Amino acid sequence: MTEQETPKPKFLKDYQKPPFGITKVHLTFDLDDSKTRVISHMKMFRETSGKKAPLVLSGERMKLIQVQLDGKEMRENEYEVDEKSLTIFKVPDEFHLTIENEIDPKANTFLDGLYKSKDIFCTQNEPQGFRKITYFLDRPDVMTKYTTKIIANKNEYPILLSNGNKMASGDLKKDKHFVEWEDPFKKPSYLFALVAGDLECLEDSFMRRSGKPVLLQIFCEKGFKSKCHHAMESLKKSMKWDEDVFNLEYDLDIFMIVAVDAFNAGAMENKGLNIFNTSCILADQDSATDDNFDRVEKVIAHEYFHNWTGDRVTLRDWFQLTLKEGLTVFRDQEFTSDLNSRTVHRIETVSILRGYQFPEDAGPTAHPIRPPSYIEMNNFYTTTVYDKGSEVIRMIYTLIGKEAFFKGIKKYFELFDGQAVTCDDFVHAMELGSERDLTQFKRWYEQKGTPHLKVETDYNESSKSFTLHLEQSNPMEGRNTPPLHFPLQLGLLDSKGKDFAIQNLIEMKQKKESFTFQNISEKPTISLNRGFSAPLIVDTPLTNKDYTFLMAHDSDPFNRWEASQELGTSILLSLLKDHGTQKEFLLNQDYKEAFTMLLSDNSLDYGLKTLALLLPTESSLGQKQKIIDFDGNHLVRKWLRKELARDNQELFLELYHSLEDEGPYTIDSKSVGKRKLKNCCLAYLIHLEKKEFIELTNKQFLNANNMTDEFSALSLLNQIECPEREEALDHFYHKWNKDQLVMVKWLSIQALSPLPDALHNVEKLLTHSVFDYKIPNLARALIGSFLENHVHFHALDGSGYRFFEEAVKTLDEINPQVAARLSNAFRKFPKLDPKRHELMKGTLETLLNKKDLSRNTFEIVSKSLKSPS
Numbered sequence: 001m002t003e004q005e006t007p008k009p010k011f012l013k014d015y016q017k018p019p020f021g022i023t024k025v026h027l028t029f030d031l032d033d034s035k036t037r038v039i040s041h042m043k044m045f046r047e048t049s050g051k052k053a054p055l056v057l058s059g060e061r062m063k064l065i066q067v068q069l070d071g072k073e074m075r076e077n078e079y080e081v082d083e084k085s086l087t088i089f090k091v092p093d094e095f096h097l098t099i100e101n102e103i104d105p106k107a108n109t110f111l112d113g114l115y116k117s118k119d120i121f122c123t124q125n126e127p128q129g130f131r132k133i134t135y136f137l138d139r140p141d142v143m144t145k146y147t148t149k150i151i152a153n154k155n156e157y158p159i160l161l162s163n164g165n166k167m168a169s170g171d172l173k174k175d176k177h178f179v180e181w182e183d184p185f186k187k188p189s190y191l192f193a194l195v196a197g198d199l200e201c202l203e204d205s206f207m208r209r210s211g212k213p214v215l216l217q218i219f220c221e222k223g224f225k226s227k228c229h230h231a232m233e234s235l236k237k238s239m240k241w242d243e244d245v246f247n248l249e250y251d252l253d254i255f256m257i258v259a260v261d262a263f264n265a266g267a268m269e270n271k272g273l274n275i276f277n278t279s280c281i282l283a284d285q286d287s288a289t290d291d292n293f294d295r296v297e298k299v300i301a302h303e304y305f306h307n308w309t310g311d312r313v314t315l316r317d318w319f320q321l322t323l324k325e326g327l328t329v330f331r332d333q334e335f336t337s338d339l340n341s342r343t344v345h346r347i348e349t350v351s352i353l354r355g356y357q358f359p360e361d362a363g364p365t366a367h368p369i370r371p372p373s374y375i376e377m378n379n380f381y382t383t384t385v386y387d388k389g390s391e392v393i394r395m396i397y398t399l400i401g402k403e404a405f406f407k408g409i410k411k412y413f414e415l416f417d418g419q420a421v422t423c424d425d426f427v428h429a430m431e432l433g434s435e436r437d438l439t440q441f442k443r444w445y446e447q448k449g450t451p452h453l454k455v456e457t458d459y460n461e462s463s464k465s466f467t468l469h470l471e472q473s474n475p476m477e478g479r480n481t482p483p484l485h486f487p488l489q490l491g492l493l494d495s496k497g498k499d500f501a502i503q504n505l506i507e508m509k510q511k512k513e514s515f516t517f518q519n520i521s522e523k524p525t526i527s528l529n530r531g532f533s534a535p536l537i538v539d540t541p542l543t544n545k546d547y548t549f550l551m552a553h554d555s556d557p558f559n560r561w562e563a564s565q566e567l568g569t570s571i572l573l574s575l576l577k578d579h580g581t582q583k584e585f586l587l588n589q590d591y592k593e594a595f596t597m598l599l600s601d602n603s604l605d606y607g608l609k610t611l612a613l614l615l616p617t618e619s620s621l622g623q624k625q626k627i628i629d630f631d632g633n634h635l636v637r638k639w640l641r642k643e644l645a646r647d648n649q650e651l652f653l654e655l656y657h658s659l660e661d662e663g664p665y666t667i668d669s670k671s672v673g674k675r676k677l678k679n680c681c682l683a684y685l686i687h688l689e690k691k692e693f694i695e696l697t698n699k700q701f702l703n704a705n706n707m708t709d710e711f712s713a714l715s716l717l718n719q720i721e722c723p724e725r726e727e728a729l730d731h732f733y734h735k736w737n738k739d740q741l742v743m744v745k746w747l748s749i750q751a752l753s754p755l756p757d758a759l760h761n762v763e764k765l766l767t768h769s770v771f772d773y774k775i776p777n778l779a780r781a782l783i784g785s786f787l788e789n790h791v792h793f794h795a796l797d798g799s800g801y802r803f804f805e806e807a808v809k810t811l812d813e814i815n816p817q818v819a820a821r822l823s824n825a826f827r828k829f830p831k832l833d834p835k836r837h838e839l840m841k842g843t844l845e846t847l848l849n850k851k852d853l854s855r856n857t858f859e860i861v862s863k864s865l866k867s868p869s
C-alpha cells in the first residue's frame, strides 16, 4: 500500500452530533439476485435550523438511479456521488427526500448489507451495513421509525419479513407478491432487517407477565424445523428470566428468528427479527454436541436480551459498543448461571477470558473496552469489548451489591429508554442507584492491558494479626498509569482448611495498599480473588504445597479449581526447565497424590471434577513465557498427560465404565457433566496408545446414540496414529456429509490434528467439495482451527505461515471481516523466537504489500508488524 492509500483511523474525541435527523422512513425493496431496486422515502429535518451545511449521506457499493427533493427530481449538478457518499448541496430545514438505487445481493460475498445465503435474501447491518443498501445517515445516534414494503417472486420467496408488525400483503403482476411491515419503535439503521425465502417455520407463543401473548416464530431452510425446538425452549426461558430477574418484558406482539448458513457472526439482534447463524439455532441429539446445545441457549438469550440493552437503549457511537455488549454478555452469563451450574459456568467463562482476552490485551491489538480509535469498526467486535466488558459490569455488581445494581438498572431505563447513549451514562445510572462515586472506576473504560496484582503477606504471631500488602500495576499502559478501583474477594484458611471469620470483600483503590485482619490464631493460607472477582493477573507467594492444600480445602469452588490449574502449570513449567537441561522427567509426588485424590473423589460434581482434571492448555503456558516454546509446551503436556494416565489407568477405566450407562439422552447439567467426565477419562486412556483403549474409543464412536459421544471419540481417534483413525474419519464423513454444521466439526478436528501430515491434509481439504471460502463457518473451521494447532502453524520451516499467507490473500478478497478476524493469529508475533519472528515478519510484509488489501486486514496486519518485540 502506498502512503496516500493508508487507511486513516477515526477518533472518539472527534464525535459530533448529527447535523440532520430523520422523522420517518419508508423503504421499498424489489428483490432480484443481481438487480435489487431500493426506494427510500425519508422525512428529514436539519438539527440546527439556519445553518446551511450540505446533507451528506453514507452509501457504498451501489448504483444511484435518481434523487427527488420534495417531490422534484434533482439535476446532476445539485448533488455529488462518490465511492462513500451522496452529498446534496442545498436542502431546506425540513424536507422529503426520495432516493432510488440498485444493489447486487448475489455478488455480495462480504456478507454485510443485503446478501444471499444460498436461496435466502438476508441482511446484516451492524455496524455499517445499511450504507450498502441505500444512502442514509448510517450512524446509531440517528433513530427513526421504519415502514418496509418487500416485493418478490411469490414461488421462490413466499416468506417476506422485516421488523415490527405485518400491516398488509397481496399479489402483484408477473408472479410477484408483497408484504408491508411497520416497526412502531424508533431504531438506528443497524437494527434494520429484511429476509426473503422459501422457509419453514416453527411456531409457539409466550404469555407475558402482563397477560399479553407474543407469537414466536423460528424460520429455517426446509427440512430443518425439527432441529429448532431447543432454540424455541431457550427463547421462552430467556423471556421468562428477563421478566423475573431484570423486570423487563417484551414489547412487540411478534418475535421472529431466522437461521441462515452464511453469516459472519453468531447472531444479530435486529428489532423483532433476529437473524442467526444456523450454528446457533439448529440442534438435535444426533447432530449436535452438548456444547452446541449450550451455545444455542446462550446466543438465543444474548440476542433476546439485547431487545432492551441495545435496541431500546442504544449507542451514541460505535466506540461505545461495550455499553450494549458488555452489559448483555453479563446478562446472558447470569442467565446461564441461574439455569445451570454457576461454578462450572464461571470457570468456563474465566477460561475463555484468559485463553483469548488476556492474550489480546497483551498483544499488538490491545485496546480498552471503549477503544479511543478504529480504522475498521468490524475489527472491534472483540473479546475485550465483550468479555472484559462483561467483567467490568460484574465488578460494578460486586462493588455496589445486588440491590443497588438493580436500582441502577431501573434508573438506566427511566433516564435513557428510546435514546442513543454512552458508557458514561450507564455508569451515571449506577451511581444514582448506589449513591456511590464511581469516577475512579471509570478508568476501566480507558485503560488497556490486564492489570497485575502483586501480593505479599505478613503474619504477626504475637498480635495474631495478618497483613496483605497489595500492589497493582499495568505493564501495558506503563509506570505512571493511574490506579484502578476494583473489588477483591478473599478468604483466609486455618491449618484444618476452615475459613477464618473475616470481611471477605475488600476494595483496592491505591497503587499500593495494605489490609490487616485481626484474631487470626495461626499463620493462614490465603485464597485470593475468589470467584475471579476482578480480571487480574495475581502474583501470589503461594507454593505448590499451598495449592495442593487449597485444591483439597478451599470453600470457594472456583479457587479450588484455580489451585489445580496453578499447580498443573507450575509442574509443567518445571518439566520444561528439565527439558531444557536434558534432565529426565520425573513426576512431582505431591501433584501425583493430589491428582489421584481428585480422580477418586466421588463427592464432586461431574462438571467440576472434569474441569479440575483437565491440564492447563499449551496456550496458557505460552502466556507465562516471554518467548513462546511451542514445541516444548506440546511435549511436556503430552508427557504429563501420559504419565498421569499410566499412573491412574485402573481408576480412569473404572470411572469410565461407571459413567457409561446413562439411559435416554437428556441435556440437564448432571447428564452433560457425566458425559464430559466420561470423555475426559477416555481422553487420558487413549493417550497411552494401547490397542485396548483405541478399541474402546472406536466402540464408543460406532455405538454412540448422541453426537457428544460420537464426536468426542472421533476427536480422540484423530489424535492417534492408528488405522482406526482413517476409518472413523471416513465413516463420519459418509454418514454426515449432507449436514454442513457437522462437516464444520469434521474439518475442524482434522485441522487440529497433532500428526505430522496435518498441514498437508488441511491443504487437501481446501479443495474438498464440502469446503467453501464463502461460508464463514467453514473458513473458520478449517483455517481458523489450524491456527490453534500451534506445533504445525508455527512450524520452524515456515510452512504454516506460508499456508496462512495464501489463505488470507484469498479470503481477504471474498470476505475481509473473516480474513481480519483470522489475522489475529499474528498476535503472537512479538513473542516469537528470532527464527520464527523473521518468518512471520516476511508474511506480514507480503500481506501489507498486497494490492487492494482490505481496511479490515490492513489494520490487524499493520498493528502486528509495528508491535515491539
Ligand SMILES: [Zn+2]
Pocket: 302, 306, 324, 325, 328
Ligand atoms: Zn451482542
